[in-house]
Amino acid sequence: MTHLKDYFIDLFQQLNFSASWAEITSISIMLIALFILAILAQIITRAILIKVIHRLLEKTKTEWDDFLIKRKVFSALAHLSSAFIIYKMYDFSGVVFISIILNGLVRIYFVIIFTLALVRTANAVNDIYQTTPYAATRPIKGYVQLVQILIIFLATIFVISILINKSPLGLFAGLGAMAAVLLLVFKDSILGFVASIQLSANNMLKPGDWIEMPSHRADGTVIDISLTTVKVQNWDKTITTIPTYALVSESFNNWAGMEESGGRRIKRSISIDMKSVRFADQPLLEKLSHFHLLKDYIAQKEKEISDFNQKLQLAEGDIYNGRRQTNLGIFRYYLQAYLKQNPNIHQEMTFLVRHLQPTEKGIPLEIYVFSKDQRWANYEGIQADIFDHILAIIPEFGLRVYQNPSGNDITEFIHHQAQQHTD
Structure with a gap:
C-alpha cells in the first residue's frame, strides 16, 4: 500500500498537482479501490464458495446443515473475505488518522460479522431442536433468545471498547x-x-x-x-x-x-317442573313398558316393590305407606340407559345422571358424562343431540320442563280463562 501510494503521488505530481492535492487524490483513489476490492471479494465468495458449500450440504442426509443454510449462517460468514482484505491493507503509511479510522471500522466489522453469525446459528439450533420429540413439551425458544441477548450485549461492549x-x-x-x-x-x-x-x-x-x-x-x-x-x-x-x-x-x-385423557366432559342440566313429579300409576307404567330401554327395568322394579310391600302387610289400596315408582325416577333410569347405549359417550370415565339442589326454577336433572370425540364442533353436536332427545321425550313421562312464562303463555292463559267464562 505504501509503494502504491507513492506511485500515485509521483504520477499526480507529474500532472502538475500540488504535493498536498496529489497526496489527497492518491489516498482517495486507494480508499475507493480498497472498498471496491472488498466488495468484489464478497461477491466472489457468495457466488462461488457459498454456492459450493450449499450444494454440498444439501446432498447430505442430515437435516441440521439444512437449517444452517435456511438461517443464512454461511452468508453472514461470507463478509469475512471483505473484512480480511481491509484488515490486511488498511495501513496507509504517513496517514495515521485514516489508518486509525480504518483499523477501528474493520474491527467493528469483525464483531458485527461474528455477532450476526452466532445469532443466526442460535436460531438454527432452535430449528434443529424443533425436529426432536422433546420440542413438543420442552420448548427452548426462550433460552435461545436469552443467549442471543447475551451475544448482542457482549458485542455492544466490544464495539464500545473499540470506539473509546x-x-x-x-x-x-x-x-x-x-x-x-x-x-x-x-x-x-x-x-x-x-x-x-x-x-x-x-x-x-x-x-x-x-x-x-x-x-x-x-x-x-x-x-x-x-x-x-x-x-x-x-x-x-x-x-x-x-x-x-x-x-x-x-x-x-x-x-x-382433557385432550390427553381421551374424553371431553358434558356437564349440563335441565330443570324439571316439580309440580309435574308424581307417582307412576298403572296406565303410565303400561305405556312406558313399551319402551325397549325400560321394559325389563319396570317389570323388575315392580316385582321388587310388590315383594317389599307384601312384607309390610299393607291394606289393599294403601298408597301412602308402601313404596311406589315415580315418573322422575323412571325417567332418570331411562336417561342412564339411553346414554349407556350411545356410542359417542365414554363408558369408562365418570358417568352420572343426578338431581341437584331444587330451586325456585325447579329441580335440575344433570347429565355428567364424557364424550369420546374431543373436537369442538363434534362435541357440541353430541351434546345437542342428547338434549334434543331429552326435551322431546320428557312429556312421555308426564314431566314438564320448567320455563319462565313468556308473553305467548300469558296470552294463552287469558284466552283460556275468557273461553271458560264464556262457556
Whole structure:
C-alpha cells in the first residue's frame, strides 16, 4: 500500500498537482479501490464458495446443515473475505488518522460479522431442536433468545471498547455500578427467563395447548412461547400476547389434560317442573313398558316393590305407606340407559345422571358424562343431540320442563280463562 501510494503521488505530481492535492487524490483513489476490492471479494465468495458449500450440504442426509443454510449462517460468514482484505491493507503509511479510522471500522466489522453469525446459528439450533420429540413439551425458544441477548450485549461492549480505545475487561469491571440500571432495562427479559424455566420444568405449557386466561382475554391455542411473551390464537382468530411471567404469577386453565385423557366432559342440566313429579300409576307404567330401554327395568322394579310391600302387610289400596315408582325416577333410569347405549359417550370415565339442589326454577336433572370425540364442533353436536332427545321425550313421562312464562303463555292463559267464562 505504501509503494502504491507513492506511485500515485509521483504520477499526480507529474500532472502538475500540488504535493498536498496529489497526496489527497492518491489516498482517495486507494480508499475507493480498497472498498471496491472488498466488495468484489464478497461477491466472489457468495457466488462461488457459498454456492459450493450449499450444494454440498444439501446432498447430505442430515437435516441440521439444512437449517444452517435456511438461517443464512454461511452468508453472514461470507463478509469475512471483505473484512480480511481491509484488515490486511488498511495501513496507509504517513496517514495515521485514516489508518486509525480504518483499523477501528474493520474491527467493528469483525464483531458485527461474528455477532450476526452466532445469532443466526442460535436460531438454527432452535430449528434443529424443533425436529426432536422433546420440542413438543420442552420448548427452548426462550433460552435461545436469552443467549442471543447475551451475544448482542457482549458485542455492544466490544464495539464500545473499540470506539473509546479501552480494554473490554475494564468495561466489564465497571458494569457493577450499572447493575441496577441493567436490571431495570432488562426486567421483562429476566422475569420472562425465570418464568420460562418454571413453565418448562413443571410442564405447565407447550405450543399447541389450549389455554384459557380470562384476566388477559385469552381463550385459544398457544402458537408461540418466547422469552418475554406467549402468543395465543383465540377461537375468533385474534392474537393475544401474554407476558411469560404472568403465566406463573397468575392462574390459567390448560385444557391439555382433557385432550390427553381421551374424553371431553358434558356437564349440563335441565330443570324439571316439580309440580309435574308424581307417582307412576298403572296406565303410565303400561305405556312406558313399551319402551325397549325400560321394559325389563319396570317389570323388575315392580316385582321388587310388590315383594317389599307384601312384607309390610299393607291394606289393599294403601298408597301412602308402601313404596311406589315415580315418573322422575323412571325417567332418570331411562336417561342412564339411553346414554349407556350411545356410542359417542365414554363408558369408562365418570358417568352420572343426578338431581341437584331444587330451586325456585325447579329441580335440575344433570347429565355428567364424557364424550369420546374431543373436537369442538363434534362435541357440541353430541351434546345437542342428547338434549334434543331429552326435551322431546320428557312429556312421555308426564314431566314438564320448567320455563319462565313468556308473553305467548300469558296470552294463552287469558284466552283460556275468557273461553271458560264464556262457556
